[in-house]
Amino acid sequence: MRNKTRGKTMHHTITLLPGDGIGPEVTAATVKVIEATGVKVGWEEYQAGMEVAIKYGTAVPDDVINAILRNGIALKGPITTPIGSGIPSANVALRKRLNLYANVRPCRTLAGVKSRFENVDLVVIRENSEDLYSGLEHIVVPGVVESLKIITETASLRIGKYAFQYAAHNRRKRVTAVHKANIMKLADGLFLECIRRAHRDYPEIEYDEMIVDNCCQQLVMRPENFDVMVMENLYGDILSDLCSGLVGGLGLTPSSNIGEGGIAMFEAVHGSAPDIAGRNLANPIALILSGAMMLEHLQEGGAAHRIRRAVDIVLQEGSLMTGDLGGTATTTEMTDAIIASL
Numbered sequence: 015m016r017n018k019t020r021g022k023t024m025h026h027t028i029t030l031l032p033g034d035g036i037g038p039e040v041t042a043a044t045v046k047v048i049e050a051t052g053v054k055v056g057w058e059e060y061q062a063g064m065e066v067a068i069k070y071g072t073a074v075p076d077d078v079i080n081a082i083l084r085n086g087i088a089l090k091g092p093i094t095t096p097i098g099s100g101i102p103s104a105n106v107a108l109r110k111r112l113n114l115y116a117n118v119r120p121c122r123t124l125a126g127v128k129s130r131f132e133n134v135d136l137v138v139i140r141e142n143s144e145d146l147y148s149g150l151e152h153i154v155v156p157g158v159v160e161s162l163k164i165i166t167e168t169a170s171l172r173i174g175k176y177a178f179q180y181a182a183h184n185r186r187k188r189v190t191a192v193h194k195a196n197i198m199k200l201a202d203g204l205f206l207e208c209i210r211r212a213h214r215d216y217p218e219i220e221y222d223e224m225i226v227d228n229c230c231q232q233l234v235m236r237p238e239n240f241d242v243m244v245m246e247n248l249y250g251d252i253l254s255d256l257c258s259g260l261v262g263g264l265g266l267t268p269s270s271n272i273g274e275g276g277i278a279m280f281e282a283v284h285g286s287a288p289d290i291a292g293r294n295l296a297n298p299i300a301l302i303l304s305g306a307m308m309l310e311h312l313q314e315g316g317a318a319h320r321i322r323r324a325v326d327i328v329l330q331e332g333s334l335m336t337g338d339l340g341g342t343a344t345t346t347e348m349t350d351a352i353i354a355s356l
């Protein structure tokens with residue numbers, strides 16, 4: 015499944031999964047921007063997803079997993095998952111098989127981008143390994159389906175510790191645990207109890223709790239009040255898209271998937287956007303900012319900072335916007351403008 019190795023002098027070898035839909039377009043843009051920073055990177059390119067599943071019987075073949083384990087780091091474009099039937103999600107499979115338990119999704123107001131709010135600067139930390147994404151579903155009798163929500167003490171404590179560690183490391187003041195323990199008293203009750211236990215080691219960080227439905231309302235009324243938020247898998251999936259909308263949309267928000275021992279995979283929050291795929295219309299910024307998160311993880315903070323500043327300059331200047339931001343710029347034009355501003 016390996017396609018090609020790009021780059022000669024390698025400082026960091028990164029597994030590249032271009033994905034499908036707009037994936038190949040936004041990953042090519044991100045590779046170009048990262049290379050323009052001068053950081054020495056070698057790319058090992060692999061494919062995963064539906065086409066691979068048709069050929070090899072699995073959407074995520076072992077050599078993809080082995081490459082990411084070997085390199086410890088991956089940059090990934092979105093991968094389409096059929097709705098309702100068909101192959102299981104390659105995205106969920108990657109996160110599970112690599113044990114990428116923490117999904118970190120920062121959302122901040124970007125000057126120059128029209129949105130309803132100012133001063134949004136929050137981070138959603140989503141537990142990535144269990145909950146309703148366990149894939150345990152079955153038909154009990156025709157017309158009745160059971161879908162299992164799994165919450166464990168181990169995974170909940172692990173994500174709680176990660177959230178407080180992240181807050182301490184990034185000079186954040188508060189962590190909010192988001193839950194529905196008023197209804198799911200056992201499952202979400204266990205999750206909350208674990209987050210409270212994790213907080214005991216970080217008394218300097220403020221801690222509060224919010225029921226998920228109220229949290230949605232507070233987010234769309236006063237998003238500037240939020241700091242770090244930690245939650246189970248499904249709530250995190252939904253709320254992080256909501257948070258993208260607070261700062262201008264899915265074309266702008268990056269993410270990382272963090273596992274044990276420093277292993278990490280970086281991808282945009284958005285999906286494969288089949289409605290605009292292959293037309294040079296996708297906004298590459300979400301994946302470019304994911305690339306900046308990746309460089310920071312690789313101790314290349316200077317290059318990460320330059321990329322973020324270049325994105326800010328282009329957006330603030332305002333003459334070049336992709337369709338999702340109300341403009342007419344192509345993926346290529348946006349990428350070239352960011353490179354010119356580095």
Ligand code: NAI
Pocket residue numbers: 036040091092093094095096105264265281282283284285286287288289290295296297298300338
């Ligand atoms: P989506 O995020 O692909 O698209 C939602 C809307 O946002 C569409 O109108 C799309 O054109 C727009 N959009 C998304 N990214 C954009 C970008 N970079 N620039 C400009 N506009 C952008 O969500 P949707 O349509 O629900 O899912 C499509 C497919 O993607 C599904 O098969 C889904 O399973 C998959 N998906 C994959 C993810 C991943 O690989 N991590 C994450 C989310 C969805």
